[in-house]
Ligand code: GLN
């Protein structure tokens with residue numbers, strides 16, 4: 151038995167990579183300094199792994215921006231607009247700057263070259279740069295970073311295991327520029343991988359890991375065929391010293407067991423955390439003397455593993471197949487924060503329950519010890535620690551929360567009447583003009599506002615003073631909206647740093663780390679809250695700010711909340727209860743806030759769910775199961791109000807093609823969505839489905855500093871009106887305005903109001 155790893159976070163325990171990158175982009179350090187910082191990080195992470203007893207240290211998991219982008223460069227997949235030209239017109243060598251230009255957009259050869267698209271990496275919150283493939287794509291080995299890293303690791307005395315995304319997943323994640331089948335490119339792509347394997351062999355590498363997370367999805371015949379073809383090709387062409395580990399993760403691959411068991415590879419990694427597969431389906435792999443790497447430590451979460459339970463599960467396989475079994479994290483540790491030891495403010499009880507990337511390596515060491523020396527004193531100690539954790543978890547149970555959940559009835563998930571009747575009640579209560587104009591919630595978060603929050607948090611600003619200052623911001627925000635002519639106002643969210651953190655900090659069951667950062671894309675990191683206990687609301691969270699805003703105006707002020715599904719997805723949720731149960735717990739807490747707002751006279755309440763789609767499983771066959779409970783959790787949060795109270799929801803970065811039925815089932819009275827960039831194409835799904843409730847398609851692309859002109863907005867509104875009856879249309883920006891300045895926001899909103907009024911006159 152061996153313990154191994156699939157990949158380590160590259161960002162650094164103190165986000166050193168982020169800061170080095172940003173310094174480099176600002177021109178404060180040069181490339182040599184950036185590379186030196188990167189090398190220090192790699193060396194530190196390799197050493198941690200070696201110290202934990204990890205065999206075959208993964209190399210190639212490091213990337214300056216994104217590992218998919220590095221691979222694209224390696225394979226010469228560079229968008230033509232980013233191809234720098236030499237003086238003689240020939241293509242220049244690909245450099246680190248080429249990669250940064252592709253990711254961030256830049257001026258290349260005197261012309262503006264837009265960034266390539268960014269997409270979520272499978273079902274994670276990591277975003278990759280989408281490779282752009284031409285029909286006549288030429289693949290060749292064009293970027294050497296990984297070979298240098300192999301040398302760097304060897305120089306430190308490690309035995310490196312290069313890690314690359316496999317050819318099939320690479321193609322699957324790519325975008326075809328034009329009308330052709332990406333799979334046609336496979337035969338041209340494989341020879342470059344062959345050269346890469348040759349180079350690794352020359353460097354004295356034995357194991358090479360090819361990640362094929364695409365195996366977790368349902369694959370059509372031709373994509374399954376591509377998997378067979380690829381790994382047969384490698385078996386036929388690779389140097390005999392090279393061994394291939396095919397790694398799957400983010401879901402089970404039991405449905406492809408027959409296919410993968412037959413592949414001529416030397417090893418197979420399976421994820422035993424995501425999905426429901428067991429190693430049993432892969433016994434044929436073991437019977438053929440291949441390695442089976444068992445992904446038993448969750449690579450995507452922060453919780454300490456029940457090593458004792460895991461040891462029990464894997465013991466018999468190890469007894470039978472000893473040498474052939476590797477114990478590993480379920481997937482690359484890319485999605486875990488780096489080092490729990492950097493947390494100085496967490497209480498000991500919670501800390502006992504946690505393991506970040508570095509601690510996960512130790513868990514593998516301990517697991518290895520447990521299965522090889524089950525009777526040792528150390529093993530006794532490990533087991534008692536596991537028992538202690540379990541006990542602490544059950545002691546924390548909040549019975550009242552479960553009672554409330556148990557007492558829920560169907561009615562708690564239903565509004566009093568159907569939408570048609572609610573619409574009448576709301577029209578009477580709210581008296582809004584046709585094409586009502588609103589915004590999505592946040593207004594510019596100026597440096598002054600961020601300064602206020604910072605001083606308050608650091609205790610430099612007394613609570614009451616802070617409140618006065620924020621109220622002044624709210625007053626200003628209300629006045630500006632009124633004078634611009636917005637119909638449904640918002641308080642502006644100036645008191646919120648982040649739409650999830652703000653609620654997490656006030657809810658029971660949440661905790662926050664100081665340095666629990668994970669990479670989202672490039673130099674951007676997120677620090678998700680931890681949901682470690684049962685969630686409940688001790689006291690109102692938004693009531694004071696909202697009612698204060700309402701007291702300043704006769705127009706309706708829309709209450710602003712984050713929905714249960716989004717709070718869940720953007721947190722590290724506990725694993726000892728079902729996600730569905732956690733979603734309902736949060737749903738009840740938000741419901742309490744909704745009801746309080748209604749009672750305080752707030753007639754419109756928005757429950758944001760921008761992350762609704764993010765929870766979709768990799769396998770389409772599992773979507774419905776997810777959507778069922780996600781919709782219910784939202785409805786639980788929303789359905790405590792009377793007919794006349796109008797519930798809004800908001801979703802951005804979404805397509806709705808396969809989820810429109812679920813979106814309709816959420817039964818929000820109004821949904822606002824991001825549509826301006828797609829020129830309203832995203833509305834088609836709503837039109838085709840005959841979506842019954844009201845919709846606010848975004849007419850202002852808030853990601854851009856450009857101010858939309860009145861005629862652009864009119865044009866978008868007319869397009870929207872072609873698809874959705876005007877009686878059910880709202881007018882609003884794509885998303886919140888917190889990243890924009892007032893100089894941009896005010897004229898944009900003025901134009902929105904002018905375009906809307908003009909259209910109203912024509913009705
Ligand atoms: N209400 C939030 C805002 O306006 C919504 C943000 C989001 O959709 N991501 O900022």
Ligand code: ZN
Pocket residue numbers: 590760800801802803884885886
């Ligand atoms: Zn949004």
